[in-house]
Amino acid sequence: MRKLTEVIVHCTATVEGEDFTVADIRAWHLARGWKDIGYHFVVYRDGSVHEGRPVEQVGSHVAGRNSTTIGVVYVGGVVAQLRPKDTRTAAQREAMRALLYRLLREHPGIRLISGHRDYAAKACPCFDARSEYAGLLDIAPAAPAHSAIGAGVVTGQGLRLREAPNGDAAVKASLAKGTRLSIEAQTSDWLAVRLAGGDTGWVARAFVKALV
Numbered sequence: 001m002r003k004l005t006e007v008i009v010h011c012t013a014t015v016e017g018e019d020f021t022v023a024d025i026r027a028w029h030l031a032r033g034w035k036d037i038g039y040h041f042v043v044y045r046d047g048s049v050h051e052g053r054p055v056e057q058v059g060s061h062v063a064g065r066n067s068t069t070i071g072v073v074y075v076g077g078v079v080a081q082l083r084p085k086d087t088r089t090a091a092q093r094e095a096m097r098a099l100l101y102r103l104l105r106e107h108p109g110i111r112l113i114s115g116h117r118d119y120a121a122k123a124c125p126c127f128d129a130r131s132e133y134a135g136l137l138d139i140a141p142a143a144p145a146h147s148a149i150g151a152g153v154v155t156g157q158g159l160r161l162r163e164a165p166n167g168d169a170a171v172k173a174s175l176a177k178g179t180r181l182s183i184e185a186q187t188s189d190w191l192a193v194r195l196a197g198g199d200t201g202w203v204a205r206a207f208v209k210a211l212v
């Protein structure tokens with residue numbers, strides 16, 4: 001899975017009251033020469049949620065910010081004269097909140113929910129996603145608890161977080177003394193750990209003191 005840090009919300013910029021499907025949007029994006037629909041999830045006017053491009057693939061929805069983000073779009077966003085408007089139905093509002101909550105739980109590295117307009121001179125998605133969804137970031141747990149077998153704290157400064165349990169494996173990060181870790185697996189010399197931000201890797205067991 002690629003590293004995910006943010007969800008960016010969009011509207012399809014289609015007229016209020018009209019329905020469009022993943023197939024429609026895919027056709028628009030293929031016509032632009034893209035390889036697939038640019039968004040990962042599409043929320044229809046009836047509140048149903050449909051998958052677009054697979055989440056593990058980089059989408060195409062915000063210039064310069066696609067590599068670490070998930071793109072979510074709701075159908076609507078303008079009125080007849082193509083003026084921007086938050087046209088979300090009650091079902092769409094509810095479905096989007098539930099979808100975003102699920103994504104935060106599934107991908108603990110995601111710490112921000114934004115709107116397209118936060119990164120471009122556009123109205124999309126026609127509401128302030130950052131303020132509307134700020135509370136979700138607090139209630140969604142930072143990491144799934146079921147996978148942890150314990151917790152620990154780093155006792156040495158600059159402990160290397162590695163890709164694999166051996167001293168030659170690539171270094172992903174250098175951890176400060178006092179960093180708290182969720183422990184997910186262990187060998188005699190190594191621990192598989194998850195950081196509060198969601199990053200995972202292996203650290204030498206000798207430099208971690210078990211807390212639980």
Ligand SMILES: [Zn+2]
Nearest residue numbers: 010011116124
């Ligand atoms: Zn957009």
